[in-house]
Amino acid sequence: MDIHSFLIVAHLIGVALGVGGATFGGILYLKAMKDGKIDPMEGEWLSVIFMVLRIGLAIAVITGFGFFLEYRFTGQEERLMDPRLWAKLTVILVLVANALLIQMRRIPMWLGESLSLTSWYGALVLGIIRGVDYSYFAFLFFYLIGVVIVIGILSLVKRLYLGKR
Numbered sequence: 001m002d003i004h005s006f007l008i009v010a011h012l013i014g015v016a017l018g019v020g021g022a023t024f025g026g027i028l029y030l031k032a033m034k035d036g037k038i039d040p041m042e043g044e045w046l047s048v049i050f051m052v053l054r055i056g057l058a059i060a061v062i063t064g065f066g067f068f069l070e071y072r073f074t075g076q077e078e079r080l081m082d083p084r085l086w087a088k089l090t091v092i093l094v095l096v097a098n099a100l101l102i103q104m105r106r107i108p109m110w111l112g113e114s115l116s117l118t119s120w121y122g123a124l125v126l127g128i129i130r131g132v133d134y135s136y137f138a139f140l141f142f143y144l145i146g147v148v149i150v151i152g153i154l155s156l157v158k159r160l161y162l163g164k165r
Helices: 003-035 040-073 077-081 083-103 109-128 136-162
Strands: none
Touching: 003 040, 003 109, 003 136, 040 077, 040 083, 077 083, 083 109, 083 136, 109 136
C-alpha cells in the first residue's frame, strides 16, 4: 500500500470514529439526561465514547497533516490552495477548540454538542463533495448556517424528549 492510500484509509477511519462518536455521544448524553443526572454506568459509556471521539480527532489531524506533507513533497502545492481544504481545516480547528473547551467546562453543553455534531458532519461532507466551486467564505457561511440549524434541532429534540424548554 502506498502512502497516499494509507493516508486515505487512516483518515476515513478517523472521520468514521469522529462522526460515529459524536452521533452516539449525543444520543447517549440525551438518554442519560432523561432523569436529570448521569449515573455511573452512563458516565462510563460516555467516557468511552469521548475517548473514541478524541482518537478519531487525533487520527484525522495526523493524517490531514500527512496529506499536507504529501502535497508539498510531491509537487501538488496547488491542492493546498483549495478553499474546501481550508474550510475543512477551519472546521477541524473548531473541533479541537470545542473539545478543549468542553473538557475544561468553559462552554455550555448545548453549544459544544451542536458544534461537535455540525463540525464532524461538516468535515465529512467537505471531504466527500467534489467539483463544487465555492469560496472559503461561502463554505464557512454554510457551516455557520448548519450550526444554527443543529442548535435548533437539538433544542427541539431535547424539548420533546426531556420535556425542557
